Amino acid sequence: MQAEAVTTTLTGLDFERGPDASLVIRLSGSWRMHHGLPSVGKVVHEIDKAPAVRRVTFDTSDLGEWDSGLLTFVARTTDLARARKVPIDFSGLPDGLVRLIELAEAVPEKKDARVKLQSRPLVDRVGEATIDYAQGTEAFLTFLGGIAIAFGRMFNGRARYRRIDMLVEIQECGANAFGIVTLISFLVGTILAFMGAVQLQQFGAQIYVADLVAIGMVREMGAMMTAIIMAGRTGAAYAAQLGTMKVTQEIDALTTMGISPIEFLVLPRVVALVLMMPLLCVYSDVLGVMGGAFVGVAMLKLAPTTFFREAWNATTLTNLFGGMFKATVYGVIIAISGCLRGFQCGRSSSSVGDAATRAVVTGIVWGVVACGIMAFLFNLLGI
């Protein structure tokens, strides 16, 4: 900012009473904001002190460097003086500062603009939360209906989407997920085997570790671990992609072009994940059994062929298809959660992060709920 004179003296603030009952505020030294701002309390004290002040003026003859620190001090002093109906005279201030004060006052404060930070009654908040919940449920059902219509149009061959997008999504949530699914499934297999080995070894029944791992992975853990991986990986990615498209108005552009964003964006993603989840689940099952075999061979000294034969005998097609069915259901839940949260994203960049987080949480929570329901139904059906 403008340097009126070079000085090393720090912020100086003195007061003097003028002959016409005026208060002269003498500003001297360097008024840079990194020195801190003097309290306006001193000004209040001087204005309120008897005899009554009729006018406030400034003397800046010894003023050195100044910046926004001085501007802020003068602006606050001006507000205080005006609140006490004491006229203020800026003629003693540097020209540049006067211009900035005029600029700051050029647009008067919008009366209803200031945000009122007041606590609202509990009933209001509960009511508002209930309305929000109802609206959220309605939006969710509308979205589900939109997806159902989009699927109907796809089977009729009337849906508008790009086949290449679907292939890219299939690759993204299929082949590109192999690495992480491999690592997690193998480790889950070893953990299951460890847990079983410690107990079964006591009875000399370590061979049943193969049964434990095979049934555990194929029936439940393969599908569940794949779902958790895909919720964190793909569900979050869907929400972030669609959320960003919302922020940059790309979704609006599709709508105004007469293209359904659900058909164009949601359909390929849901189809891709629903197709890939059962396959990833089978892959996860195999890797889990291999993880179990690693423990069986290394720790329990079982022959690999013995372990795999036992695992093979323990696995039934019912268990395998049951796991694949569960994986498909999880796929639907994760894809819809990701896309729904992306569509519900606000217009700011932080809301994209929120959308991704909510997609993962929704996907996992509803996945676990679905797991419980399916376990109950499978039991009821004797599967």
Next chain:
Amino acid sequence: MAFGDFVVMRDLNFTVRRGDVFVIMGGSGCGKSTLLNHMIGLLEPATGEILYGDFNFTKAPPEQRERMLRRIGVLYQGGALWSSMTLAENVGLPLEEFTDLSPREIRAIASIKLALVGLRGFEDYYPSQISGGMQKRAGLARAMALDPEVLFFDEPSAGLDPISSRLLDDLILELRDGLGATVVVVSHELPSIFAIANNSVFLDAETRTMIASGDPKELLAHPPDPKVHRFLTRGADERHPG
């Protein structure tokens, strides 16, 4: 200036004087914003140097560059306000990071900066709650937070109606006079260029270099190159009747 092997601009040599309102102009896609990004350190020149007075910005070690960056302020095309923060927090963040001021003092300074751009009373609004023009002005308040010596504007008029654009031009001049800052503007809005600039450089996409520099009004009166004349007159001579 280059991206890999692709040279965007070469042989750029110009000086911005203290107190100038300097415009980087040229057609769409000629590299105006790229040049600005080099001047503010977001991109590194392939060869050559950028000097602020005697300070070699290009060759300086990172901590010295950071200190220099505190002496400049940038208004990005879309305002680039942090959406999770209120306007007062947006303006206050640089003060919080680079000064020892108390939260109350920071709030007071943020309020006065917002008042300077006509946003008195909007301290607790989030960027998503205000219009595009207001976001741009709030971005300007943030750019001014640390009383920069040089203010950079990337297409300040983009997305604004003509009246808002005029008001922003006036504001730029007022702030230049009030703060005593130097202003560098990327623009291809002719009314703005003629209203505020007293110095400029003209970039040409075809030859990939600057083909003119100086006061835009002078360049209009005595164009050194037909392309500059065509640009500054909006190609008026090329219009065909009907």
